[in-house]
Amino acid sequence: MGQGCICPWSGPLPRLQVWTWIEPVVASTQVAASLYDAGLLLVVKASFGVGTFSNHSSSPSPRGALEDQQQRAISNFYIIYNLVMGLTPLLSAYGLGWLSDRYHRKVSICVPLLGFLLSRLALLLKVLLDWPVEMLYAAAALKGLCGGFSAFWSGVMALGSLGSSEGRRSLRLIVIDLILGLAGFCGSMVSGHLFKQMVGHSKQGLVLTACSVGCATCALLYSLFVLKVPESEPRKAVDIVPGTVGRYNTLDPDQTDKQSVVGPPSPPAMAKPRQIILALLFVGAIIYDLAVVGTVDVMPLFVLREPLSWNQVQVGYGMASGYTIFITSFLGVLVFSRCFQDTTMIMIGMVSFASGALLLAFVKETYMFYIARAIMLFALIPITTIRSAMSKLIKGSSYGKVFVILQLSLTLTGVVTSTLYNKIYQLTMEKFIGTCFALSSFLSFLAILPIG
Template sequence: MLGLAAMRTWIEPVVAGSQLASAFYDTGLLMVVKNYYNQTNLTSPSHTLQDAQQKAVSNFYIIYNLVLGLSPLVSAYGLSKLGDNVHRKIHGAAAFNGLTGGFTTLWAGVMALGSLGSSVSKRSLRLIIIELVYGLAGFLGSMASGYLFVGFSNHYREGTVLVGCSIACYAFCLLYSIFVLKVPKTAASCPAKAKGTGDGGDQVPDSAGASQNSSSSESINLAPASPSKLTIVMLFAGAILYDLAVVGAMNVLPLFLLKEPLSWSPVEIGYGNAAGYVIFITSFLGVFVFSKYFRDTTMIMIGMASFSTGILIMAFVQWTFLFYIARAVMLFALIPLPTIRSMLSKHVEGSSYGKVFVLLQLSLVITGVATSTFYNKIYQSTLNWYSGFCFILSFLFGCLSLLPLSIVAFKQRSTTGSLQILTD
């Protein structure tokens, strides 16, 4: 039975609260922006109204994503160093920064705390559990947001209730981080100082050398080994390419759903967002099962293939049921990024988790900002030609992301050969 002290190390309440806040705010923002541009284009001919609205909303999100993505870059790395060198709880308190768009610092801190509190062999599962909590909160928030927007729009200024709920959730995260959250004790040391294994992250157990003399044991189990720079670079490259594919597609997807032939209402938008969050459950189940039989690299590649196939189907969506089929094919799309983070944590010291994770997150944010602008401009250019073209582009980037991971998998196999993988 878990004690109160152990429960206070859980970062999940912060994850759930921040994602509920985000889900409420995102739905409200999309519908308010759409309605605003509807009103400003009332004098336009009916056949050009939808195109004008799509381009106006797209331009708004280009600027919005630039501000949202770039504003936390100044403080993110500094906060991560403070978290590594002074106190991990600074990462939890960064939930306040999330209110102003600082997801970079928040999520890097969440991953650092999650890694510190997990053993090496269970780390991929631990991080996907955090993602599961994030997804379930987003699912509930998305389901409720459409009804809240419609139900209170006649009594309050549209979007006011959703923004109020969002602020309340962020306030809870801040208070929990300051007064409840405790930093977990490190569950395992860095495998870079232990005997390397197949996925570059599992450790030989201390008992492995029990039958050997002490000097032999030390030479085998405690000999320092430098982490592979190629592996780290390839993991970063795979994460960036995959994130480019996902962020690009998800940026234009809401616009795609608002236009013909789908023309979704706020409630349907809420259902569609909720369907997207189901992949957090299926991806968790995937890691839970796959981790018993496959290497981390294999799980990552399964997730990348799942997303790439699903987004290719999305390019040809003309009916609502086909949208949900595409979403169903993406059932393992969440696996790659948390598993890549897990692999990275196995190549660095625990005291450097914050810096490594925030560098990865900064790379993803910068890529995401550039991708958002790039995809929105392409979407505007192809709107009247083929509005699903951006999804085909994401399919190609998703396939490219498999290449760096293939290099990592090949390197592992050539290094270990038939070596039996031992875990802690």
């Protein structure tokens, strides 16, 4: 199968075999996810409204104190929610990755998509039937038991890696991330407006959650009945393309092939450096993910409270700004890979995020928030480039297991980080509300050490 069948950005389309593209699944899933994330935050905020605390209080309290109680209630909800959603995939994600390697690649995509759909339906029922907010914990558990994002994204990365030569792989994976970002940007931009469609009615958020369910349904149906698994490219068929020359030379399998022409390499000597560098990639990815997850989890709470105090539409716009890094990171890979190696690109992305997080710690006005987000323009490059480098170390038949182990490691550490950061936020929001962002900046700089 030619590369034109697999890469939507290159060449003609022989026989119009475009059904191997994973991009439609990624796009519709991410639109549903961005609508769901915004809807979940706004629904939970409405459930823990200031009026709830004033009605149950024996004495009147200042509005600032009531808002602090609301912030703690929302934070505590997300602590439990993230714990449930992060830990339950540990029971099933690796098994799905193993099944996808052994039987069919779509197993690790379709099963998580079913969990996504069920969780979106649960939020819709909560809005429609006014169920207690605690029922969303069960929805998170159901989503996790179906593999969650860990299994889904490892399946996406496996299909994205299959059929692409090693020279094109970094570009291939960053394009998938670009589609994810564009879809998330569009979904977030309209989320606030959709949530306000039924203002004044008890079913506020119904239109938003219904649209999320519709997008999740489309993704599941497409993956079941339309999506086809691409054939893998031969491992030695390296296609060097402008913009993708930067790579780990010590990890390049073709470098090994070239050396074997001159003389037989020593297998133990070759295996050890690969294992060490693979371990360093894992460590760097985990430390960096700790910083990113902590910032992303605290940011929605940060924008709801003073000094920003955003409304529904502003929350949607703020979430949309976070997805622009998918676009800028894609452009960054295209430009930087022409003159930098993978390690340099990873460090550029980490410094970009660390600088933006440090500025975010001192945000007092809305324009400052967007400046900080703009500085994070290359924040996506590190994880994507690390995945690309890892894929060059392993066989295609092991993509499912290795990618799911990486994703589970990131998820598990992310759960711990989410809990820790929420507690830190609760303790410091009345003293220095930017403490969590300053900590994330430090961790981002620390993550450079294993990579460098």
